[in-house]
Amino acid sequence: MSAKVLVVGDVMTDVIVVPEGPIVKGSDRRATVRSRPGGSGANQAVWLGAMGAAVVFAARVGATDKAMYENYFRGLGVVPVLSGDRDQPSGVLVTIVDPDGERSFLTDRGANLNLCPDDLPDSLLDGIGMVMVSGYSFFAPGPRQAVQALFATARARGIAVAVDPASVGFLVEVGAANFLDWTGEADFIFANESEAEALTGLSDHAAQMRALGAHYRTVLIKRGRLGAALGGRDGVRVALPAPQVSVVDTTGAGDAFAAGFIAAHLDGADEATALARGIAAGAKAVQSIGGQPAA
Numbered sequence: 001m002s003a004k005v006l007v008v009g010d011v012m013t014d015v016i017v018v019p020e021g022p023i024v025k026g027s028d029r030r031a032t033v034r035s036r037p038g039g040s041g042a043n044q045a046v047w048l049g050a051m052g053a054a055v056v057f058a059a060r061v062g063a064t065d066k067a068m069y070e071n072y073f074r075g076l077g078v079v080p081v082l083s084g085d086r087d088q089p090s091g092v093l094v095t096i097v098d099p100d101g102e103r104s105f106l107t108d109r110g111a112n113l114n115l116c117p118d119d120l121p122d123s124l125l126d127g128i129g130m131v132m133v134s135g136y137s138f139f140a141p142g143p144r145q146a147v148q149a150l151f152a153t154a155r156a157r158g159i160a161v162a163v164d165p166a167s168v169g170f171l172v173e174v175g176a177a178n179f180l181d182w183t184g185e186a187d188f189i190f191a192n193e194s195e196a197e198a199l200t201g202l203s204d205h206a207a208q209m210r211a212l213g214a215h216y217r218t219v220l221i222k223r224g225r226l227g228a229a230l231g232g233r234d235g236v237r238v239a240l241p242a243p244q245v246s247v248v249d250t251t252g253a254g255d256a257f258a259a260g261f262i263a264a265h266l267d268g269a270d271e272a273t274a275l276a277r278g279i280a281a282g283a284k285a286v287q288s289i290g291g292q293p294a295a
Contacts, residue, residue: 003129003266004054008120008147009041010112010136011059011069011082012091014251016289019096036290037072038093039112040134040166043252043291047259047281049077050293053266056081058124060115062090083119085111101247101286105167112136115143120150128159129266132258135166138182139174148182155185162188164258165195172198184215190258192222210235220261220275222254222282230275238272245283252291257282 019031037046045057056079061069063084073080091110095103115137125131131154137143151161163186165171171179176199183189189212191199196208205221206229212219213233221229229239260281264274288294 004056004127005048005262005266006124006128006131007041007045007048007055007057007133008115008131008137008150009044009057009059009134010039010091010109011042011061012037012039012093012107012109012112014038014291015092015094016249016251017094017096018249018289021099023096034289036292038252038291039091040136040164040255040291041132042073043255044132044134044164044259045073045078046076046292047252047256047285048263049073051259051263051281052077053259053263055079056124056128058082058120060085060111060119062088062111065090081124083115085114088114095251097249097251101250103249103251109136109140113140113142115146117146117149120146122153124150125154125157125159128154130160130162130262132162132164132262135164135179135183136170138163138179139167139170144182151183151185160187162186162190162258162262164190164254165199168194168198171195176200180215187217188220189216189218190220190222190254190261192224192254196221205229206236220258220278222257224250228257228275228279228282230271238275240272240275240279242279243283245287247286249289250286251289253282253285255291256285256293 014036048055058081060083063086066084070080088111091112092108094106137147163183200211209231227242231237257278261278264277
């Protein structure tokens with residue numbers, strides 16, 4: 001693979017809670033509690049590295065954690081470009097996993113909220129074939145300004161840009177029209193069905209595809225157990241099923257899917273092959289706890 005991928009997004013520590021049953025309000029419930037490295041952008045970068053892609057990851061972390069995170073990412077085949085924040089700690093995400101594998105999140109983005117243009121110099125784009133930005137970077141003014149400037153420079157240099165909406169809750173908070181305006185010149189969007197519905201107001205994935213295709217050249221809709229579809233303004237071009245697997249934790253499945261597709265795409269695969277590799281990566285991700293590849 002000749003071209004590198006630049007991933008921009010959050011670094012988080014994921015605290016994953018798997019209760020033995022429904023939460024008992026005001027009392028105890030036995031649970032498995034584990035801490036794992038996470039963050040949508042970090043997950044994508046690590047999955048890309050595991051697939052042999054040349055990947056650069058830019059983000060902001062707490063200053064006291066910077067060296068630790070740099071060593072961590074380098075050990076996983078990712079080139080880190082991290083800024084250390086002296087005012088905010090690194091981000092933390094608490095994930096509560098229901099017995100059926102569905103997740104709920106409590107998010108403290110910490111240092112991620114202070115990502116700024118100085119953290120993303122134009123030199124980051126040297127040798128880059130695609131820029132992938134997590135939607136979380138668009139949900140606060142500072143990071144949004146930084147990634148919008150990076151997108152503009154990338155497009156001026158003929159570099160493809162991609163975005164993953166990342167969070168239905170935050171999409172609803174900022175408004176679909178705003179998100180489409182902020183990201184609508186991206187070449188690729190990776191959205192799950194809930195995110196696609198929040199952005200379009202439509203429930204049918206084929207209709208969502210056409211609506212999102214008015215804003216993005218290539219639309220990928222992740223459909224969980226039903227697989228995924230790819231298309232654009234003219235509708236679905238490719239739709240593939242997902243393999244049946246035992247779901248342990250869906251954290252990071254969408255990030256793995258995006259990494260699988262991007263790695264294959266930059267390696268010259270056609271759309272169907274790239275989509276299949278994305279689906280396979282997502283299926284692998286749900287079979288273990290945490291948002292990054294199991295050791």
